[in-house]
Amino acid sequence: MPSSPPSPAVHTISICTVKPPPHPRRLCHLTPWDIAMLSAHYIQKGLLFANPPSSSSLDPQQLIEHLKSSLSVALLHFYPLAGRLVTEEDRDADGEVKSTSVYIDCDGQGAEFVHAAADGIKVADVLALSGDLPDFLRDFFKLDGAVNHDGHFSPLLSVQLTELADGVFLGWSFNHVVGDGTSYWKFFNAWAEIARAADRGGGGLSRPPVHDRWFVDGYGAPPLKLPLTDPSRFLERFAPPPLRERMFHFSREAVARLKARANEECGRGDLSSFQSLSALLWRAVTRARGLAPGQATSCRVAIENRARLRPPLAKEYFGNSIYPIAAPATAGELLAQGIGWGAALVNRAVAEHTDAAIRAKLGAWMAQPMVYPLSGFDKNSVMVGSSPRFDMYECEFGWGRAVAARSGGANKFDGKISLYPGREGGAWTWSCA
Template structure:
């Protein structure tokens, strides 16, 4: 397990501990411009689904791409400006602003006000960052816009913002998108469209603006829900209660404890070892069964975190991932669907169960939860979320491991804007212990995990003695923290 020597980072929403500021790492903004569509688009108020409404309580999606080489940042800004202006015609909601409809719900005012581009500079080296495995640094927050926003419901801010920062030997591109407007699939489709246009390539995907397809009043009349006691194929209007638990809310870190930001690189070989171990220890496997890299790695991280936290055996420790449901709905949504088409999928357990069971048993828990996400599950979840305010849901005391899974996005190809592919992709930081982001590594079929841990948990998490039967323990790729 290759671990970068990352800096510590304070766990405050809008502050960085002064002692953690890196000397000479100040980012200076040189220019800010607003980019509007190359031609007027149709102005209207666009409906936002219940999932969009829920995710308005979440902060913007923020990503940093690192490019090494002699790149003219001024020329890069110009290239982006022309490409974004063109792309905002088919992706016109991104040029709008959030507003309220007659019912007080958030909607998109498609008004062509535009997307922001920031041009900045930083007197540091991309090569130096690369030598440290692109470990998370405190100043990363200054490399991507929207750091001041804790939610995605602001009516004053652009829905998307790009920041080009010139380094001594390269640039970074920070991209921020209001989470209420787009999930990961939609965001990366938008980024890919900008990169294709910047290279004078035709768009491979044109967006489908049809958020109303997730509106219960639209799909309920056309959906067959089977009650538990109905005969197979019998149509019924009964809609069973949605049994999935709501997105958890937890208290923020009130004592402002410093969290250790770490990047862990899992090579293809390491992932193969984990998948093999899961298959060997899952009960009742049969020929043709397989385990995905995400399932195996998720089980490994969940199990290791529960061990490192030294929790009481009866403490609830849930695993949660936001699943893209485009292909799981009936009829399926196209990949081009632009909006939030995700459902939070919880996997419950206790700390005692995770510590004592095999890695395969933990993996099987995750698989069962994922496999239950069918059309009925999704539509009941959409009904449940249609008029729910996340901020009015009671706080949960359950410990939660939340994985933001970006491994399915072809980030290196999608982020080729004409100055080469990025060397790495990172979030600016992780907010809380138990939240992790997964991105593809530069090496084929590898995964980079970005995690924040308290000092005590971090020490345990990387201890060689933590996990006696760790399948990676004897791997030559396992490095001490």
């Protein structure tokens, strides 16, 4: 499996498999939203914690054992993450493969847990408050370079706890076929809830996941029979050229001013903070690229389907339920107008993503199934992922709130923008590659 060379500063201490308690075997059939992710990378996000409990209250080994035991319980609730992908082939009388179906075999195979140490690296080094983000961040995550199809033989979840000189970094590699960013953060917040409850002698989840995968009507019962018979024809091992990545922080006041400015420019009041900030960065990247005035560009956004379907899916729906939408323009138009004009384009793209639009896209996919190639992204556009609505800083294991959220090298390319909530309410942080 492709992987970047390990950093000399980060070394592995131990690797083990964490399994859930015994439970009945289940099969989790995959939706078009899930299958489309087979060629993408695992989701890699993590949290930075400063000065967790010292040996006076909980030594590092106790910390690790506590994480493992609570992870085992979490995997019982989120059992697809402890499974493996399986592809079944449907052959004709001559032995030729006519179609395939992909599902998750949820038999408690387990998740990977890695204990590592980063020699001489401090919390301040990870924060990198000025300048580019450090390359060693990639080494805080396992399965670097893996595509989701690798979940046939690799764990669907890998957790790495890296000890720093004055803190720890908890990095997670999560197979994107299993779920989207909403599912990702719901799982890790649930794990943190279980860990905190164990400290108090309690247990259970306040909001258990919903595992009933949603399939659009009119195409038969799962499993889906797909013409994706040769993985070499739809999988790619995308590796971008060397990228520079930087974080930009916006205070609550700055976000409010930008939103007010965008709405004032357009004489309207419905442009959101997200749309205003997306337009600001779209324009900034387009200007920096020096695109010709007639060059087509777009701001693409990964958008939630759960609440837009009729009837809506449950908030606790565990799986993928996202689509990329696009706000198009020419570079000349975008730069000649104000931020409000660009925000209005994003606003319109969001408004047009209705139940009918979602079902139409699913119908088109069923007519011609495909997986998303990372290499297919338009080099003249920007892609906005993640969300300020994700509860990153509520993911608290009993050591206090995280100092910051960071990501690995997965799913990055020129023009990729990731949005994080700020640690202080109302503040936002953007990561730009």
